[in-house]
Amino acid sequence: MGKDQILVRVRDLHKVFHRGSERIDVLQGLNLEVPRGDFLAFMGPSGSGKTTLLNLIAGLDRPTQGAIDVDGQRIDQMSEADLARWRARHTGFVFQLYNLLPVLTAERNVELPLLLTPLSRAERKRHVQTALSVVGLADRAQHYPRQLSGGQEQRVAIARAIVADPTLLLCDEPTGDLDRKSEDEILDLLQALHREYGKTVLMVTHDPHAAARAQRILYLNKGTLSAEPIE
Amino acid sequence: MxxxxxxxxxxxxxxxxxxxxxxxxxxxxxxxxxxxxxxxxxxxGINTGADRLFLRHKVSLSILLPESYLGRIGATPGVVDVVHATWFAGIYQEPKNIFPQLPVDPERYLRLYPEFLLPEDQKQAWFADRTGAVAGRTLVEKFGWRIGDRIPLVSPWRKQDGTSTWEFTLRGIYDGAAEATDTRQFLFHYDYFEEARMFGKGMVGWYIIRIHDPKRAAEMAQRLDSNFANSFHETKTMTEKALVQGFARQIGxxxxxxxxxxxxxxxxxxxxxxxxxxxxxxxxxxxxxxxxxxxxxxxxxxxxxxxxxxxxxxxxxxxxxxxxxxxxxxxxxxxxxxxxxxxxxxxxxxxxxxxxxxxxxxxxxxxxxxxxxxxxxxxxxx
Known part of the structure; x- marks a missing residue:
């Protein structure tokens, strides 16, 4: 695979947490390559480091050791300010609990990433309408999160994640708080974003049903990755 | 935004x-x-009238001073101008209507208080009318007076005919040059007051003095008071600022x-x-x-x-x-x-x-x- 086709390259990644005097090696020399346009699911037991890995690739946390290269940029060496700018431009993040701002309408929630761009009010509005249309909620633009179902809230959260057209879409247990019907809707949507819009999607899940929708699955256990589930 | x-x-x-x-x-x-x-x-006034001094009786503001001090004060080196005023203490219609009413030398007084702005025609009308008076805008608006109105005031200063009611004709309305200027004063001719009053003739309440150099106010006050030291009417001179502060401190x-x-x-x-x-x-x-x-x-x-x-x-x-x-x-x-x-x-x-x-x-x-x-x-x- 050509060098420019690899979007995410992780080399010898270590992440150590300290709880009191206890040292916890969550990631131990992990290596990973994610091609552009991939839909990759990370699976593994609780505490295996799935979310930690996703946070590191999203630039939300810093590795103890190792290198993370996204689209040719070493994000582990960036300053806090540069990293914030990089996140605004390159990542869209979907949380398990949606994490919409309850005081803002769906439209205003989706608009948030665009506030960091030089787009005009009219341009922002157009982008927001497009993103809400992609997730099938154009008619809910003026609704507040409390007026939406869980599935709809997560779709708004996905619209917020894609509105600025990020390089990477990172999803942390995106269906973990949903019923089966809503889960399927969200997974359909993620698949559509991958297939129709060519988005590179990294998804953390403990649900095999959700993971099955991904193009490929990697398993995390004891701080390392493997292509096969570990018994 | x-x-x-x-x-x-x-x-x-x-x-x-x-x-x-x-x-x-x-x-x-x-x-x-x-x-x-x-x-x-x-x-x-605490921040105004820096070049004006206030001279009163050493014992109390309520004790009068001789009018003859005017010449001696005016002749003191460093004094630019001087005028006297007296508390008239009149009541307009009801006892609650108390405001400053002062018999003064009109021309001198307006020279000492250039912040009292009076149209030239009204100024001349006042100068020409012995029983004429001028009042500040606040006062005029409060009582709804108009130029030409007859304004009766009942004062503790009895007239020679034994009555206490003094009548004045409003000849002018002054405005303040600044928002902080007192526009509730009622000013009338000292000559009319002096001629008509039954007692206290030749005596006035206090003097207002403009000095050449406000930086030397303390020295000037001392010099003015020394003019009248050991006399029957000793004086106490202070800046207008100190006077106003003194009034305020009486309340707290x-x-x-x-x-x-x-x-x-x-x-x-x-x-x-x-x-x-x-x-x-x-x-x-x-x-x-x-x-x-x-x-x-x-x-x-x-x-x-x-x-x-x-x-x-x-x-x-x-x-x-x-x-x-x-x-x-x-x-x-x-x-x-x-x-x-x-x-x-x-x-x-x-x-x-x-x-x-x-x-x-x-x-x-x-x-x-x-x-x-x-x-x-x-x-x-x-």
């Missing part, structure tokens, strides 16, 4: 709490503005009292508004983490929280000062005891500075807390 909807929505996250906090700030600034006007009323140190009240009020508001902001940010830990995940930098988050705090203080402050302005415009609460009652521009500016300081002081801690928030910790806690 692009962050305005986010700021505004965040501010009203808890409507009841924000409303109560805003009301607290509003009341504090309303009190501040109103007391600033009261303080100004008590300290009228108004400035200190008002300062103490406002300090207590603003300290309380600091705690109330600070607590509101701390709570508000604590409740929004996950939301702030989301903003940072999206790409909001630490400094932008700090700026947003500080701006929200400034908005809270600014909203309450502007409405509070506005209400204070409205209340002050409705008039002096003492019914005319205060010589002036207005919102001093300096205090409006200071109010704005206090607003900003309050906003920064109440917002800085929660803003720093928000800035230092680590996304992964915040999301995990949420």
């Amino acid at each position: 692009r962050f305005w909807p986010l700021l505004w929505s965040s501010l009203w996250r808890k409507k009841v709490r924000t409303t109560f906090t805003l009301l607290s700030i509003l009341v504090a600034f309303l009190l501040y503005g109103y007391l600033a006007a009261v303080n100004k009323g008590f300290s009228l 140190d108004i400035g200190t009292i008002i300062g103490a009240i406002l300090t207590a009020v603003f300290f309380t508001i600091l705690l109330v508004a600070g607590n509101t902001m701390m709570q508000s940010v604590r409740e929004r830990t996950a939301e702030l983490a989301v903003l940072k995940t999206i790409g909001f930098s630490n400094h932008l988050v700090l700026t947003l929280v500080l701006t929200e705090s400034l908005l809270l203080a600014g909203l309450g402050g502007v409405v509070g000062l506005g209400l204070a302005y409205w209340a002050i415009e409705r008039g002096d609460p003492t019914g005319g005891v205060l010589p002036v009652f207005f919102f001093p521009p300096n205090d409006i500016v200071l109010g704005g500075v206090i607003m900003v300081a309050l906003g920064l002081a109440t917002g800085i801690l929660p803003a720093l807390q928000a800035m230092r928030l680590r996304v992964v910790d915040a999301i995990r806690r949420a």
Whole structure:
């Protein structure tokens, strides 16, 4: 695979947490390559480091050791300010609990990433309408999160994640708080974003049903990755 | 402006709490503005008339001085001009209608008080009419007088015919050159007063003296008093500023009292508004983490929280000062005891500075807390 086709390259990644005097090696020399346009699911037991890995690739946390290269940029060496700018431009993040701002309408929630761009009010509005249309909620633009179902809230959260057209879409247990019907809707949507819009999607899940929708699955256990589930 | 909807929505996250906090700030600034006007009323003249001295009897302002002092004072080196005035203590219609009424030498008096602005034709009409008088705009508006009106005043100064009612014709209305100028005085001819009064002839209340060099006011006061030392009518000379401060201190140190009240009020508001902001940010830990995940930098988050705090203080402050302005415009609460009652521009500016300081002081801690928030910790806690 050509060098420019690899979007995410992780080399010898270590992440150590300290709880009191206890040292916890969550990631131990992990290596990973994610091609552009991939839909990759990370699976593994609780505490295996799935979310930690996703946070590191999203630039939300810093590795103890190792290198993370996204689209040719070493994000582990960036300053806090540069990293914030990089996140605004390159990542869209979907949380398990949606994490919409309850005081803002769906439209205003989706608009948030665009506030960091030089787009005009009219341009922002157009982008927001497009993103809400992609997730099938154009008619809910003026609704507040409390007026939406869980599935709809997560779709708004996905619209917020894609509105600025990020390089990477990172999803942390995106269906973990949903019923089966809503889960399927969200997974359909993620698949559509991958297939129709060519988005590179990294998804953390403990649900095999959700993971099955991904193009490929990697398993995390004891701080390392493997292509096969570990018994 | 692009962050305005986010700021505004965040501010009203808890409507009841924000409303109560805003009301607290509003009341504090309303009190501040109103007391600033009261303080100004008590300290009228403290910052004006720096080149004017006030000479009275050494024992008391109520003991009269000989009119003959005028020449000796005027001949004292360093004196530019001098005029005398006397307290007439008249009542207009009802005992509550008391205001300063002074028999003076019109030309000299207007020279000493150039801040009293009188149209030339009215000035000449007053000079020409022995029983004519002029009054300040505030007084005229209060009683609805018009030029040419006959104004009777009942005074403890009896006339030679045994009556106490003195009649004057209003010949002019003066305005103040500055907002702080006293426009409640009623001035009339000393000659008319001197000729008609039954007793006290040749005696006047006090002298107002313009000196050449205001920096030498203390030295001049000493020199003037030494002119009359060991006489039957010894004098005490002071600056107008000291005189007004002395009057105010008879009631109490108004400035200190008002300062103490406002300090207590603003300290309380600091705690109330600070607590509101701390709570508000604590409740929004996950939301702030989301903003940072999206790409909001630490400094932008700090700026947003500080701006929200400034908005809270600014909203309450502007409405509070506005209400204070409205209340002050409705008039002096003492019914005319205060010589002036207005919102001093300096205090409006200071109010704005206090607003900003309050906003920064109440917002800085929660803003720093928000800035230092680590996304992964915040999301995990949420």
